[in-house]
Amino acid sequence: MTRGFAPSLPVEFPKMGSFRRPRPRFMSSPALSDLPRFQAARQALQLSSNSAWNSVQTAVINVFKGGGLQSNELYALNENIRRLLKSELGSFITDYFQNQLLAKGLLFVEEKIKLCEGANRIELLAEVWDHFFTETLPTLQAIFYPVQGQELTIRQISLLGFRDLVLLKVKLDDLLLLAQPQPPSSIIQMLLILQPGATPGSDPRS
Known part of the structure; x- marks a missing residue:
């Protein structure tokens, strides 16, 4: 009687590794939906490190602090x-x-007003508005005169900034109650200019 052989079991050999070189992994680029934000951030970084822009930035902040422009x-x-x-x-x-720039400059203005308490605050607000409207605003327009053809002009942007970043933060209603019976004429002028639709042409966007 011949002895039978046990059926052979399949034997698995480890596969040899691939000889292909691994593909290099590169840094992922921003998604298409993020490109505008990515480009804006890159431009902001380039602008802040640009010497020409730094001179403009220094001059603007100096104007908000009450300084003027030097000769030439x-x-x-x-x-x-x-x-x-x-x-x-x-x-x-x-x-x-x-x-x-505008946000930083108007922060100085807001802090100056908030340091004053009581009925004197509306007098200071009138003084600050006079200086902003007759000195700061024309200087900003002169500095950025080459910027033309934008949706909003530098004048309009600056007036809207004063309204949103200064006037709306100083609790004007309370100040007007303290200024009875008649607020300073500068405050009336400010309200006519900054309050949209109050009088023809009073909207800073116009």
Whole structure:
């Protein structure tokens, strides 16, 4: 009797590794939906490190602190802005002015008003408005004169900024009660200019 052989079981051998070289992994690029935000952040970084823009930024903050422009400084600032407008940063200047420079400058104004208490605050607000409207605003318009053709002008952006970042934060209703029977004429002028639709042409957007 011949002895039978046990059926052979399949034997699995470990597979040899692939000789292909691993594909290099690169840093992922921003998704298409994030590109506008990515580009805006990159432009903001480039703008903040640009020497021409730094001179403009320094001048604007100095104006908000009550300083003026030096002799021939306005010409140099205009030339710097013209140079920036011709670069890839040109379309970003207005946004940066509104969201960074103007906001920072008006913060100084708001803090100055809040340091004053009681009935004296509305007198200080009138004084601050007079200076802003007759000194700061024309200087800002002069500095950014080369910026043309935007949806809102530098004047309109600045007036809207004063309304939103200063006037709406100082509890004007309470101040007007303290100013009875008649608020200062500068306050009346301010309300006519900053309150949309109050009088023809009073809307800062017009």
